[in-house]
Amino acid sequence: MSSFYSGEPKYLISVDCVIFGFDKDKLKLLLVKRMRPPQEGDWSLMGGFLQKDEQLEQAAQRILTKWTGLEQVFLEQFYTFSELDRDPGARVISSAFYALIKIEETDKELTKKHNAEWIDIDKLPELIFDHLRMVQMALEIIRHKCRFEPLGFELLPEKFTIPQLQKLYEAILQRKLDNANFRKKILSMKILKKLDEKDKEFSKRGAFYYQFDQVKYNKLNTSGSLFEI
Amino acid sequence: MSSFYSGEPKYLISVDCVIFGFDKDKLKLLLVKRMRPPQEGDWSLMGGFLQKDEQLEQAAQRILTKWTGLEQVFLEQFYTFSELDRDPGARVISSAFYALIKIEETDKELTKKHNAEWIDIDKLPELIFDHLRMVQMALEIIRHKCRFEPLGFELLPEKFTIPQLQKLYEAILQRKLDNANFRKKILSMKILKKLDEKDKEFSKRGAFYYQFDQVKYNKLNTSGSLFEI
């Protein structure tokens, strides 16, 4: 069967993951010190080669799990990079994914073992190859997307407060939001469940915890209305 | 150098193009009758294999030009498909692009020579492999995107009327729009230049021609405001 395509060139395919997390009030990226040539010792995204029995999405999941221990997280392909000399080691086509994860759920041991670290999005070191471009593209995409889809909740713990959520959106959108209006907007969507518990870490009065209600969101979404910040 | 990656598997990579056009009041796709196995005679998107000295974007442009004669059109990568059995002939990873073009600017000879035809978006035939999924994904993307970027103008002739533009948006969004409000909205953006000429094809009174003003749009865009339907 494969004779139809004989003579066509073949390529190495890799997958690179831009892994986002959120801590306190900073958006962070999980980066790794590269442990093999080329450019050993430099920082890079998590990556790996596509294996014979895998599709790209599976490879991305494998890579994410390898470095964080997590499964079933928000993980999306966003672009495939194919510049001829993007990797000086060889012609490698790389499919890039971004993931949104809850830092506190990651396997710290695993992260440490693989020389990975959470780095502030505005204190990025030099990255190898075209990895900076990948990061920038992923950032642009989540900045746009977070306005229309409830991405934010992927980055926060199960229980979170409205001020926390607001700080997250401020970190993503890189601008201050009016707290009164943000609160009204979010609550008016009716996709949050208020808990009886308070978080006193950031203030004396304490802020009520909320939970994202996936069921309500799905109803709202299928009935035509839209999440929109 | 390439010894770093020795032992990793290599893959065939193809590029498939979802080519959109607009005629009268219908959104259309350029499809082709496949002239070689497998599934010879079936309909498919325009595609081809990535060549050694190319990057994906160049391959997509090459394919688009081959079938339409056009260069410098709106052409964007949107997803890379890698299901193990997506092509029964061999393991092929396919990067999909969508293009928005002005049908009247295409090279009719070329289209005909390659057995390509413009097919109504709501009268699609069976497509090979996962090409239908590609079409659906591209449609979703342009439906979303056309609300925030002036995509519409890519599909219309240089000179077009407001009612024509409205019909296009109705075809993309698949719903009727109020003509009074649509007109006000579009004109309020001040990105159209009114011409002195009228189009009498669709009415006795005739509708004034307009032109998209890229310069004004860029100003508007960089100054922060947004195109939004």
Added chain:
DNA sequence: CCAAAAGTGTTATCGCTACACCCATGA
């Protein structure tokens, strides 16, 4: 003069912005 499409005007309503204000509590 009528039908039909192009194009204008009017109004009520909704959502957003900005900002003033009140609340709870630990130090």
Added chain:
DNA sequence: TCATGGGTGTAGCGATAACACTTTTGG
């Protein structure tokens, strides 16, 4: 009691939707 962050109320503005209306012209 006061500083601090959490949380509420409200007036004004601008955009939108709905729809009634006028204009133009070929048949």
